[in-house]
Amino acid sequence: MPAKTRILPVLAASLVLLAGASRVSAQELTKEEQRERAIAHLTLDPRDETNAALHYYRIMCTPFGEAATLVGERRTTDDWIPDAETAVALENEQGNITQFIRASKLKECAWGTAYYTDGFEALLPALGKMRSAARLLSADARRLASQGESRQAAERLAAMYRIGDHVARENILIGSLVGIAISSLACGDVKLLVDKGWLDTESRALIVAAAAQARASDFHMKGAIATERMVVDDWFRRVIRRADLGKKLGDYVSMQDGDASKLDALLAMSPAELDKQIDEAVKFYDDAIAAFYQRDGEALLKTLGKDVEEGRYGLFGSVFCPAFEKCRISWGKGMEGIDEAIKLLGGPPAAPAESVPKK
Incomplete structure (x- = not known):
C-alpha cells in the first residue's frame, strides 16, 4: 500500500479517537461546569475587532435558519413558549445567537452609514436583520427559562437591551424606533419570565444592568433628530x-x-x-x-x-x-416599559420619575 494511502486510515482513526475523547471529557463535566463553559463562550476575546457593527454585519451574511420562520409563524400570544419543534430549531441556531450575544457586549457600534453622502437615500440594511435577531433571542430566552436555564435566558434578554442601544446608534429616527421596539420586546419577555418565577437573583441583576444601560442611552433620540436636521440642512441643499x-x-x-x-x-x-x-x-x-x-x-x-x-x-x-409627536409617544412607552421591567426585576429606579412622560 502506498505511503499516502496508509496515512489516511491512520489519520481517520486518530480523529475518531480524539472525537471520542472530547465526548468523554464533556460527559465528565458537571452540569454546572458545562453551564459556566457555555457562558464563558459568550464573550469575545478583547484582542478581536471592537466595533460591534462589523460583527453584526458578518453574522448577517449567513441567512437565519428554520427557527426564524417557526418563531414568526407560531408566536401568536404574549405567553407563548417554544414548542418541541421550534425548540430544536432554536438549538440549531445557537451559533448565530452566540455571535449576536458576543457582539452586543462590545461598547463601540459604528454602522458607517453614509448620511452626508446619501442623505435620506442612505441604505440601512442592518435594521430588519437586527430585529429578526432580537426575535430569535427572545424566543430562545423563553425556551431556556422554561428549561430551568435562568442565566442563559438572562444573557439573551440582556443582549436584546444592548442591541436596542446599538441599533439606535444609527442616529436616525427609524434606527431609534427599531431600538425601542427591540427593547419593548425584551420588556415583554421579562414580564412573562418574572410572572413564571423563572429568573433567579443573579439573572435578574444581569438583565437590570443591561436594561438600565439601554434606558440611559435614551435610544439616541436627540442625535437622531439632529441627524435628520443635518440631512435637510446639508444634503437637501445639494439635491x-x-x-x-x-x-x-x-x-x-x-x-x-x-x-x-x-x-x-x-x-x-x-x-x-x-x-x-x-x-x-x-x-x-x-x-x-x-x-x-x-x-x-x-x-x-x-x-x-x-x-x-x-x-x-x-x-x-x-x-x-x-411627525415627531408619534416618535415621542413610542419613545415614552419604551422608556416606561424599561422602568416597569426594572421594577419587576427588583432593580432600583433607572432615572428620576420626571424624566419619563406620565399619562
Missing part, C-alpha cells in the same frame, strides 16, 4: 442643485403620500428660493429638539405638527418635516 431634483423630490413625496401640488410649487422655485425654504424647515428641527424632552413634550410636538401643516416652517417644511 436642489441637481439636474434630477424633480425625480428626487417626487420619489420622496410619493413615499410620504404627500401633496403633489406642493411638489410642483417647490419645483417652480429657484435654488435661492429653495435655500430660503430649507432655512425655515431647519428651524422646525431646533424647535422639535427643544420640545421633545419637556414633560408636556407630546402636546408641544403635536402643536408643532399643526404649525408644519399650516406652513409656519415654509412650503418645504410642510412636505418634508416629520
